[in-house]
Amino acid sequence: MNKENKMKVAILGTGNLGSSILKGLMNSKLRDNIFISATKRKWVEKPFSNANNLQCITDNTLAVTDADVIIFAVQPEQFYSLAKEVKNKIKGKIIISTITGLTLSGMEEVLGKEQKLVRSMPNTAIAVSQSMTCLSYNGNEESIKTAESIFNTLGKTLIIEDELMQAATVLGASGIAFWMRLIRATTQGGIQLGFDAKEAKFIAVQTCLGAASVLQKQPEAHPENEIDKVTTPKGCTIKGLNQMEHKGMSSALIHGLVSSYEMISQIKEKIDS
Numbered sequence: 308m309n310k311e312n313k314m315k316v317a318i319l320g321t322g323n324l325g326s327s328i329l330k331g332l333m334n335s336k337l338r339d340n341i342f343i344s345a346t347k348r349k350w351v352e353k354p355f356s357n358a359n360n361l362q363c364i365t366d367n368t369l370a371v372t373d374a375d376v377i378i379f380a381v382q383p384e385q386f387y388s389l390a391k392e393v394k395n396k397i398k399g400k401i402i403i404s405t406i407t408g409l410t411l412s413g414m415e416e417v418l419g420k421e422q423k424l425v426r427s428m429p430n431t432a433i434a435v436s437q438s439m440t441c442l443s444y445n446g447n448e449e450s451i452k453t454a455e456s457i458f459n460t461l462g463k464t465l466i467i468e469d470e471l472m473q474a475a476t477v478l479g480a481s482g483i484a485f486w487m488r489l490i491r492a493t494t495q496g497g498i499q500l501g502f503d504a505k506e507a508k509f510i511a512v513q514t515c516l517g518a519a520s521v522l523q524k525q526p527e528a529h530p531e532n533e534i535d536k537v538t539t540p541k542g543c544t545i546k547g548l549n550q551m552e553h554k555g556m557s558s559a560l561i562h563g564l565v566s567s568y569e570m571i572s573q574i575k576e577k578i579d580s
């Protein structure tokens with residue numbers, strides 16, 4: 308395959324998220340139209356070893372040199388030295404950050420206002436092309452269109468104001484953990500009621516998917532109306548649901564979201580200082 312005709316994407320940092328993006332891209336319909344350079348400080352094993360549109364390397368500078376799009380997927384504290392390392396090689400290219408707490412103006416300060424910058428907040432469901440990815444950008448239309456085209460193949464996207472990115476981090480990125488815990492908890496309940504763990508998880512996952520699909524496929528549908536449809540007066544569902552609310556279910560979720568939000572504020576303060 309000729310790498311010259313493809314969009315060249317460099318993923319800098321392939322930990323949890325970077326490797327999920329890599330896996331998602333390698334399995335997406337973009338696969339035949341991109342060439343990926345993925346970097347890690349040390350590669351132990353080359354993933355997708357038969358793929359001829361992927362190079363796994365440890366040299367960040369080499370990775371970005373002929374890339375069109377650069378995705379930074381390192382921890383906040385790792386960003387500055389990495390940015391310094393590659394800064395001179397990424398001028399004029401489309402730069403996408405996934406870094407929590409790093410604002411567009413923070414990126415501009417380090418990389419330059421004139422750069423085509425996109426801030427993204429995906430989640431790890433990107434590995435199975437089901438990410439919710441919020442995007443903000445510093446004005447360049449080519450950069451946001453390219454970012455959308457990448458992330459739309461890996462799930463759904465929403466362009467938002469940069470100020471909302473912290474809330475998007477909690478709702479969309481941390482949200483994966485919150486939903487996993489809810490699925491785990493309902494699975495545990497199912498086991499107590501007599502299913503084995505595999506069956507209970509199967510039922511919990513498909514029911515969760517069903518609830519989400521009802522809302523996604525019928526945009527006019529509202530969760531409360533859908534709840535009304537399954538709660539018969541004096542019935543078992545309303546009894547269970549009200550019991551959950553007496554124990555603070557909605558309140559616990561909202562408190563959790565706000566706590567995560569506040570924690571990001573602390574991370575941001577650290578980055579800014």
Ligand SMILES: NC(=O)c1ccc[n+]([C@@H]2O[C@H](COP(=O)([O-])OP(=O)(O)OC[C@H]3O[C@@H](n4cnc5c(N)ncnc54)[C@H](OP(=O)(O)O)[C@@H]3O)[C@@H](O)[C@H]2O)c1
Pocket residue numbers: 319320321322323324325326346347348349367380381382383385388389405406407428429430431480
């Ligand atoms: N995980 C999520 O669901 C999620 C969602 C949205 C946003 N984010 C954000 O995305 C970023 C990455 O998150 P993560 O969970 O993937 O973190 P992670 O698992 O810690 O991965 C970071 C990776 O970057 C590598 N790295 C560090 N410095 C590097 C350098 N100079 N050159 C090349 N690679 C380097 C690390 O390698 P070593 O292991 O050798 O240090 C590691 O593999 C974070 O800023 C996070 O806030 C994460």
